[in-house]
Amino acid sequence: MLRWLFITFLAVAFAHRLDVDQGDRHCFFEDLQTQDRMTVTYEVGGSTHSGSLDIDFFVVGPGKVQVFKSLGEPQGTWSVTAPSPGRYTYCFSNEAGSGRKTVSFNVHGVMHIDDEEQMAPVEREIRNLASGLQMVKDEQSYLVVRERVHRDTCESTNSRVKWWAIVQIILLLGVCGWNVHYLKSWFEVKRVL
Template identity: 50%
Template sequence: MSRLYTLFSWLAFVAFIPCFIRAHIIEVSAGRKDCYFEDLHVNDKMTVTYQVGEGGHLDIDFWLQDPTGTLLGKHIKQSTGQIAITADKDGRHEYCFSNQMSAIADKMVSFNVHGVIYVAGDDVVAPVEREIRKLAAGLTGVKDEQEYIVVREKMHRNTAESTNSRVKWWSILQAIVLFSVVGWQVFYLKSFFEVKRVI
C-alpha cells in the first residue's frame, strides 16, 4: 500500500511539472496597450483566457503573435475570450491587451495563462499518468470558470450597489419635491383665503 501511495504521489508530481498556470488582474489605461511574453519551444502548448471585469462597455482588443510577428489569433472588442496555440517556432511569443479604442475608460482585465511543455516520448506515458494529466487539465478548466464567476459576481454587485444608490437619491429628491409642492400649496391657499383690509 505504501509503495502504491508513493508511486501515485510521484506520478502526480511529474504530471504537474510540465504545467504552468498563472492568473493576473491588470488595469489597462485608456488609449494604452499592455503586452506580455512567453518563451516557448516547438510543440509547447499555451492557452490564454481573459475576462474584462470593469470599465467602459466591458470590451477589449486582444491578440497573440509568434516570434516573427505572425498573428496567431486576434479578438476585437470582446468581453471574454480564449486563444490556444501549439508553438511551431522557438522563441518569445507576445500577447497584448489593447484599450486604444477608448479615450476615457480604463479597463480591469483578469487573465490566465496555461501551458504544457512538450517532452519527447510524451505519447508513451503510463495510463495512470495520462489520467492524472486529464484530471489536471479539468481542474484548470474549473479554476478558470471559478475566476470567471468571481469577476461576474463583482460586476453584478457593483451594478446592484449603483442601482441602489440611484434609487435612494431619486427617492430623496422625490420627497424634497413633494414637500416643496405641499408647502407651496398650503402657502398659496392660505394667501387665497386671507382678508385684505383697505384703509
C-alpha cells in the same frame, strides 16, 4: 531510455488582474518550444466609462508575425499549439477604447513530451485530473469576474435609485409647502383701505 509522455502541465496557472488606462497597451510573453500548448483566457471586469467593457487583444508570434487579433471584445479565449519555437507575445490594448478597464486573465500551458506509450497509467490519470482541475479553476475565475461585474451594476443602480428617491422627497416637501402657503392665502382676510 524512458521518455516522458505527451503532456506535462505547467502546473503554475497564473491568474492576473490589471488596469489598462485609456490609450495604454500592456504586453506579456511566453517562450514556447515546438508542440507546446498555451491558452490565454480574459475578461473585462470593470470600466470607468459606463457600458464599455471591451478590450483589444492580439498575439504576436516568433518573427513578429501577428498570430491572432480580437478587437472590442469583453471576453475571449485564445489557444495555440506552437508550430515552431519562439517567443509568443500577447497584449491587451485600450488605445481605441475609452476610460480605464480592469482586465482579469489566466495563462496556462502544456509542455509537449514525445513518447506517450511510456507513461504509466497513474501518471496519465494524474495529468487528466490536472487538466480537469485547470478547467474548474478557469470557470471559477470567470464566475468571480461575472460576480464583480453584476455587483458593480447593482451598486450603481442602487445609488441611482437612492438619489432619485431623495430628489422626489425634496420635490414632494416643496410642493406640500407651496400648497399650504397657497391655501393659506385663500383664507386670509384682506382689508380694503
